[in-house]
Amino acid sequence: MLKLQRLSLRMMALKPQRLHNIAETTSQSVAKRVRTMTTESSIKDAFAKYTDYLNDLNEKRERVIKASRDITSNSKKVIFQVHRISKHNKEEVLQKAEKDLADVTDRYISRLVKELxxxxxxxxxxxYSPGVQEYVEAATFCKFCRTGTLLNLDEMNATLLPLNDPSLEPLxxxxxxYLLGLADLTGELMRLAIGRISDGELGFAKKICEFVREIYRELTLVVPFMDDSHDMKTKMDTMLQSVMKIENACFGVHVRGSEYMPLLGSDDPTSFLLGVPDVEI
Structure with missing residues (x-):
């Protein structure tokens, strides 16, 4: 009897402890399960959000590429229009080119601004960089043929401000x-200068030569500090070739002018575009 009482007391003493252990174990397993489920859900949500972000970015990239191509093709049309310039149609050609350039700004650059x-x-x-470079080339080309000066970056960006959402930081x-587009401009100016020489506009060709020299001279001071721009350094080589072609063409006319003049049909050294005297090479 005494032994049974002792055994009962021992069981009573052990039972609460076992129940406590079981309850503790169960609560820990539930906590672990809840924590694991929460972590997996967070990872899935984060992955889904990142996937949506990448999909949206890829779709936006496609739209931006399309806008850039439209800007490139229409800016090239502006450049081709300017190359039609002569002493007989200067105003007509420039007005048409400037109108086409404004259309590129309003229709295609504005679309790019909204996307970005x-x-x-x-x-x-x-x-979008190729389209912007071509646009810079067309805009600076028009400005030079109109005034004989360079359209700077601040002036160009000022024309884009009305296209931006006032509530957001302007793009x-x-x-x-801008510099890459400016480097391409020198190639167009080289073609224009050679065309003007063939039409007898020697003063304008020499003015172009001085202008391209100045651009090249200024960029040689900047490009050495542009360590991450392989494109710019490559275009500098092309720019130097353009300068040399213009110089050789102008020098040939200067040295052998008496042979060129009958063919060109003019000995007037005044530039029909800029109204400035002949420039010594």
Whole structure:
């Protein structure tokens, strides 16, 4: 009897402890299960959000590439229009080219601005940079033929401000794309200068030569500090070739002018576009 009482007391003493252990074990397993489920759900949500972000970015990149191509093709049309210029149709050609350039700004540049505004646009620079460079080339080409001066970056960006959403930070052309477009401008000026020489406009060709020299001289001071721009350094070589072609053409006319003049049909050294006296080479 005494032994049974002792055994009962021992069981009573052990039972609460076992129940406590079971309850503790159960609560720990539930906590672990809840915590694991919560972590997996968070990872899935984060992955889904990141996937949506990448999909949206890829779709935006496609739209930006399309806008850039439209800007490129229509800017080239402006450049081809300017190349039609002569002493007989200067005003007509420039008015048409400037009108076409304004159309590129209103229709295509504005679409690009809307796509890039409020986004991580620097991630898409490779997608839109070719179009912007071509636009810079066309705009600076028109400005030079109209006034004989360079359209600077601030003036160009000022024309883009009305296209931006006032509630957001304005999207502007960056310095690198402007300089790359400026480097391409020298090639168009070289073709224009040779065309003007063939038409007898020697003064204007020499003015172009001085202008292209100045651009090349200024860029040689900047490019050595642009360590991450392989494109710019490559275009500098092309720019030097353009300068040399213009110089050789002008020098040939200067040295053998008496042979050229009957063919050209003019000995007037005054530039029909700029109204400035002949420039010594």
């Amino acid at each position: 505004q409020g986004t991580d646009f620097w991630k898409l620079r490779r997608a 502007q052309i960056n310095v690198l794309d």
